Amino acid sequence: MGIKFHEKEKQFHLYNSKISYCIGVCPDGEVGQLYFGKRINENQTVTYRQTRGIRPVCCNRQEDENYTKELSLLEYPAFGNGDFRNPAYEIRQKNGSRVTNLVYRSHEIYSGKKPIPGLPAAYTNSDDEAMTLEIECFDEIADIEVTLFYTIFENYPILCRHARIKNAGSEEITLTRALSCCIDLPDNEYNWIQFEGAWGRERYPAERSLSNGITSIESMRGHSSANYNPFVVIKRPNTDENAGDAFGLNFVYSGNFITQADADTYGKLRILMGINPRWFEWGLKSGEVFDTPEVIISYTSDGLNSLSQGIHHFMNNNLIRSAYKNKPRPILLNNWEATEMDFTEEKILKIAKKGKEAGVELFVLDDGWFGKRNDDYAGLGDWFVNTEKLPQGVKGLSEKINDLGLKFGIWIEPEMVNEDSDLFRAHPEWVLGAPDRPRTLGRHQMVLDFSKKEVVDNIYSQLYEVFSNASISYVKWDMNRSITECYSQGENASVQGTIYHKYILGVYDLYERLKKAFPDILFESCASGGSRFDAGIMYYAPQAWCSDDTDGHERVKIQYGTSYGYPVSTVGAHVSASPNLQTGRSMSITDRANIACFGTFGYELDLNEISDEEFETVKEQIVFMKEYRSLFQYGDLYRLSSPFEKNLAAWMVVSEDKKTAIAAVYKNLKSPNEGQQRIRLKGLKDDLVYSINGKENVYGDLLMNGGLSIPSGDDLWYMGDTDFTSRLYVLKAE
Numbered sequence: 001m002g003i004k005f006h007e008k009e010k011q012f013h014l015y016n017s018k019i020s021y022c023i024g025v026c027p028d029g030e031v032g033q034l035y036f037g038k039r040i041n042e043n044q045t046v047t048y049r050q051t052r053g054i055r056p057v058c059c060n061r062q063e064d065e066n067y068t069k070e071l072s073l074l075e076y077p078a079f080g081n082g083d084f085r086n087p088a089y090e091i092r093q094k095n096g097s098r099v100t101n102l103v104y105r106s107h108e109i110y111s112g113k114k115p116i117p118g119l120p121a122a123y124t125n126s127d128d129e130a131m132t133l134e135i136e137c138f139d140e141i142a143d144i145e146v147t148l149f150y151t152i153f154e155n156y157p158i159l160c161r162h163a164r165i166k167n168a169g170s171e172e173i174t175l176t177r178a179l180s181c182c183i184d185l186p187d188n189e190y191n192w193i194q195f196e197g198a199w200g201r202e203r204y205p206a207e208r209s210l211s212n213g214i215t216s217i218e219s220m221r222g223h224s225s226a227n228y229n230p231f232v233v234i235k236r237p238n239t240d241e242n243a244g245d246a247f248g249l250n251f252v253y254s255g256n257f258i259t260q261a262d263a264d265t266y267g268k269l270r271i272l273m274g275i276n277p278r279w280f281e282w283g284l285k286s287g288e289v290f291d292t293p294e295v296i297i298s299y300t301s302d303g304l305n306s307l308s309q310g311i312h313h314f315m316n317n318n319l320i321r322s323a324y325k326n327k328p329r330p331i332l333l334n335n336w337e338a339t340e341m342d343f344t345e346e347k348i349l350k351i352a353k354k355g356k357e358a359g360v361e362l363f364v365l366d367d368g369w370f371g372k373r374n375d376d377y378a379g380l381g382d383w384f385v386n387t388e389k390l391p392q393g394v395k396g397l398s399e400k401i402n403d404l405g406l407k408f409g410i411w412i413e414p415e416m417v418n419e420d421s422d423l424f425r426a427h428p429e430w431v432l433g434a435p436d437r438p439r440t441l442g443r444h445q446m447v448l449d450f451s452k453k454e455v456v457d458n459i460y461s462q463l464y465e466v467f468s469n470a471s472i473s474y475v476k477w478d479m480n481r482s483i484t485e486c487y488s489q490g491e492n493a494s495v496q497g498t499i500y501h502k503y504i505l506g507v508y509d510l511y512e513r514l515k516k517a518f519p520d521i522l523f524e525s526c527a528s529g530g531s532r533f534d535a536g537i538m539y540y541a542p543q544a545w546c547s548d549d550t551d552g553h554e555r556v557k558i559q560y561g562t563s564y565g566y567p568v569s570t571v572g573a574h575v576s577a578s579p580n581l582q583t584g585r586s587m588s589i590t591d592r593a594n595i596a597c598f599g600t601f602g603y604e605l606d607l608n609e610i611s612d613e614e615f616e617t618v619k620e621q622i623v624f625m626k627e628y629r630s631l632f633q634y635g636d637l638y639r640l641s642s643p644f645e646k647n648l649a650a651w652m653v654v655s656e657d658k659k660t661a662i663a664a665v666y667k668n669l670k671s672p673n674e675g676q677q678r679i680r681l682k683g684l685k686d687d688l689v690y691s692i693n694g695k696e697n698v699y700g701d702l703l704m705n706g707g708l709s710i711p712s713g714d715d716l717w718y719m720g721d722t723d724f725t726s727r728l729y730v731l732k733a734e
Contacts, residue, residue, distance in 0.1 A: 001154035003109045003131050004042045010104070012133055013042045014150060018157035019299050021150070022046050023075055023135075027064050029103030031135055031148065033073035033184045037245065038301045058082070071266060073184035076102065076137070076148055076163060085262050085270050086214075089165065090177035090277070093142050098176070102137035102146050109133050113151045113160070118505055120252050120539030121294045122151070122160050122318045129154050143169025156314045162294040167284035175282040179258075179274025180251070180292040188212075188263035193233040195561050200549035200582055202226040202530035203561035205644065209237065210269065216260040218276050222447070222483025222500055223254060226531040230257045231565035233304070234271060241639050242303040242682070248311060249273050250565055252319070253293035254536040255504035256280075279486065281497025296535060304564065305638050305682065312567035315538060316634065320570075322542040323520045328629045329543065329569065329600040330407060330522070331622055332362040332474070337550070337576050338606035341368030341375060345390050345397055349404075354607040356404045358615065359622035362474055362602075363401050364409035369394065371421060376444045380416045381423030383462035398471040409474030409522075410466075414459045415507065416445045416480065423458075430455050432499070434487040442481025450506030451488050451499045460513050467518050475514075477541060479527040504536075511540035524572055524600075530558070533566070543570050543600050550576035550604055551583040552592040553724045556666045557643045559598060560651065568653070569633040573599025575621075577609075587724050589614045593621045594664060594726040597632055598651070601625050628662060628730075631655055635662075638682040643668065648710065654683035658700075661690070661731040665710055670723045678707030681731075688733035700733070 001016040011024035011034065022034040024047065034046045058068040059082040069083035079087040080099040092098050112127035124130045133150040145166040152159055161181040167173050190210050194217050195203040203226075208215070217228035224230045230253065235246035249271065251257050256276035263269050273295050282290055296314070300307040316326055333355035335348060352363040370386055373379030379386075385393040398408040417424050417431060424431065424446070431446040433439045439446060448455050467475075488499045515523070525532060525541035529548030537544060547558045559571055573596040579586045589610070596602075607615060625632075635653035643649035643666065652663035663681060684690065684700035691697050692708070708729060 001131060001152060002042065003133050003152065005107070005109065006045050009045045009047060011045050011047070012107070012135075014131070014133060014152040014159065015039055015042050016152055016154055016157070019152075019159070021152065021159055025104045026072060026074070027067045028069075028101075030069070030077075030101070031075040031104055031137060033075055036183065036185070037299065073186060073268065074182065075184075076146060076182055078102065085264060086260060086272060087177065088179045088182040088272060088274070089146070089163070089175070091142065091144060091165075092174040092176055094171040094173070100139045100142055100144060102139050102144070104135065105138045106136045107134060116162060116291050116294060118508065119291060119293050120319075120508060120536045121162070122252070122296060122314070123321075124153075124318065138168070142173070143167070144173065153314070153318065156318075157299045157310050158314050159297045159299075160294055161297060163292045164289055165284070165292075166289040167286055170286050172283055172285050175284065175290055176280065177277040178280075178282065178290060178292050179272050179277075181273055181295045181297070183247070183271040183297070185269040185271070187267055188269035189237065190234050190269060191237050191239075192261055193235065193564070195229040195231055195564065197226055199226055199528055199531065200547060201554065202533065202547050202558055203229050204557060205561045205564060210234075210261055210263045212263050212265050214260060214262055216258060218256070218258040220256050220276060220278055222256065222486065222503060223479065223527060223532045224251075224257060224534040224536075225482075226529070229565070230259065230273075230534050232259050233307070233564065234261065235304070240303055241305045244303050245301050246299070246304055246307050247271075248298040248307050248565060250296040250298075250311065250535040251293065252296060252535045252539065253504070254507065254532050254534050256500050275501060279497060279500060282501070283494060283498075293536065308564050308639075309636050311565055312637065315535065315567050316569055319535060320538055320542040321515075321540075322522065324522050324542055326634060329633060330361040330474070331359070331625060331629075332364050332409065332602035333360045333607070334364040334366055334476075334574065334602060334604050335606075336366035336411075337581055337604045338609075341373060343368065343389060345392075348397065349400060350608060351606050352401055352404055352406060355603070356406055358603075358607055358618045359626070360406065360603065362407040362409055364411065364474060364476060365397065366411040366476070367413070367478075369410065378418050378420035380413055380418040380445050381421040381448070383412070383414070383459070383466055385466075394466055394470040394472075402471050407473035408471055409476065410472055411476045411478060412463065413478040413480060414463060414510065415448055415450060417448050418445050429489045431489075432483060432486055432503075433489065434485040435489070437485060440484045445481060447481065447483050449488050449499075449503070450510070451502035452506075456506045456510050460510055463514060464517060467514070467521070472518070472521060474522045474524065476524045476526055476545070477511075479532060481528075508536075508540065515540060526572070530562075533562070535566075538566070538570055543572050545572040546599065549582045550574055551580040551585050552587045552595045552726075553585060553666075553668070554583060555595045556649050559595065560639065560643055560649065563637055563639060563651070567633075568598055568637055569600070571599035573597075574602045574604040576603075577605040585724065589617050591724060591726045594728055595666065597621075597625055597628075597728075598653070598664065600633070601629065631660060631662060636683050640679050640682065647671075648677060648679070650679045652681060652683070658683065658685040658688065659733045663708060663729040663731065664726065665729070666726045668724065677710045679710060680704060680707040684731070685733070690731040690733045692729055692731055694730075703731070
């Protein structure tokens with residue numbers, strides 16, 4: 001790992017054992033891209049990568065007519081000075097001009113990585129595991145200073161990037177676009193994979209080729225959204241799970257975003273990622289700075305499984321912060337699908353006792369414990385206990401749960417308020433809403449204005465009172481509606497373009513304060529399920545409720561898509577009741593667990609209402625999960641067969657020493673008189689002999705090249721007579 005500066009050529013080469021990232025100063029002083037990909041020799045320079053020559057209609061540099069920005073590969077480009085592609089930033093100056101020209105002024109190379117004030121970002125556990133390059137660029141006419149940050153890590157094919165914009169002049173400027181990074185690639189022969197959907201079907205992968213023009217996804221919902229996830233893959237057309245070049249971009253941000261690929265008619269490709277510039281304006285007075293959120297950029301030459309594994313390990317080690325970092329997550333029982341808001345303390349304790357008997361470790365009390373909260377119409381914003389349901393309060397219930405031998409967790413939705421609440425009656429000005437216009441509602445609730453410090457302070461004080469006076473080990477933080485009518489009451493027009501971003505900064509601030517006050521609490525993010533499942537929120541909450549859709553068959557697709565950009569340890573996955581509440585589909589409790597075990601694992605039902613036979617199965621599942629949860633949550637994940645392409649979906653996890661693996665196979669629809677199929681396994685050792693569910697003994701090379709037979713031996717599962725069935729195969733080598 002290192003960062004080498006070729007002083008004569010003014011080139012920088014960031015490298016580790018897997019990747020090289022080369023940039024340099026262009027003829028006009030701007031910083032340009034030279035090479036990004038598989039590791040190359042750091043002693044060579046690569047100036048030939050920049051295009052030169054006079055082209056008709058291109059606008060060339062007056063001092064050097066052989067150089068034009070339109071044909072160049074640039075690191076943080078502007079619009080208006082010869083580059084007609086989309087820019088990384090735009091600044092309106094006092095005279096109305098938006099023309100800027102950033103040129104290299106200085107740089108600094110150092111070990112480690114600095115935090116980004118007020119924002120989530122990757123971090124180092126020690127300074128020697130990463131190196132950072134800061135390049136300071138300057139526009140001497142507008143007195144604008146931009147610092148480009150690059151951090152390369154020793155153990156991962158990962159580069160982290162963001163920018164800092166400073167007003168170094170005396171007159172105020174306004175940012176109208178401040179993206180986090182630009183990656184210019186010399187050709188556009190790539191495919192684009194986005195992860196799309198809606199409530200109940202989040203993060204489905206969708207692939208298409210990048211033909212000339214703009215390919216883009218975005219969110220303007222005030223959160224990253226279930227519709228388009230702020231993670232994309234750019235890959236060569238022939239790249240598959242096991243071979244080929246690919247880039248991944250994870251945006252470490254939870255608000256409005258845009259990700260864009262611009263394939264131009266000269267055959268180049270520009271990739272941009274950052275805060276969505278729509279409804280964004282940020283004024284900077286003299287000396288003020290604006291930090292863009294971070295982008296985690298990953299690369300592989302070994303296929304999409306390799307790309308995902310690099311992201312998984314990096315997030316687990318260098319993004320997630322928690323007392324549960326790299327530790328097995330507790331097996332929980334949540335009461336939501338069992339009771340919703342209709343419960344008493346007696347009913348809750350009955351459910352918890354049955355959970356303890358089954359072997360769960362944590363009981364979570366969901367929505368309905370506070371204020372006058374008996375339905376969706378009231379109570380949000382009033383974070384004090386409903387004593388009609390819990391006569392001895394959260395404190396009393398938590399102690400009774402603890403006395404059963406269980407940890408206790410609780411649900412909150414701190415960013416929202418109902419009209420029927422004490423908080424709204426006292427402070428109607430604390431909600432987002434445009435003057436003299438009706439407000440739209442979602443789930444009968446409004447969004448609190450977290451751009452206001454006094455609002456965040458109030459919610460923090462209420463929650464601190466609850467958390468500090470009860471025995472709480474886990475908090476499920478929900479967020480159940482998008483932002484509409486984004487206007488901060490009582491603020492002047494000049495700041496309204498800052499509100500979307502300030503809102504997310506307020507969310508991060510509340511998270512940070514609660515985590516500091518209660519470092520041992522395990523936070524789980526939830527946003528109507530997976531509507532804020534992003535790298536930014538993982539910095540504060542190491543796991544997220546993957547989807548409100550708990551149907552096992554649908555979860556195979558949701559969790560399969562999620563695995564491209566996020567580790568299994570972040571995936572909240574539970575066994576729920578059958579028939580399923582979201583789809584009405586019936587599945588056996590075994591099949592429901594066989595998908596939920598590839599996540600943090602828990603139960604979302606009343607165990608008192610299942611049969612004795614099913615309850616015995618639940619106890620066996622929990623014993624099994626306790627034995628293997630570290631493998632499920634932190635092993636190397638390999639996608640083997642896609643549920644979006646085949647009737648038989650499969651994946652597997654493999655231990656670091658390659659001696660233990662668990663493969664899962666999920667059958668969609670039953671066909672009559674089915675033949676035998678084979679799933680080629682991955683990640684095993686060629687010369688190790690593996691038992692399969694304690695029976696057959698097969699060499700790893702045969703399992704990887706010849707495949708695992710489905711059905712295997714005398715196992716007649718696959719010949720069964722139902723749809724939506726599954727099987728786990730535990731492989732062990734001595």
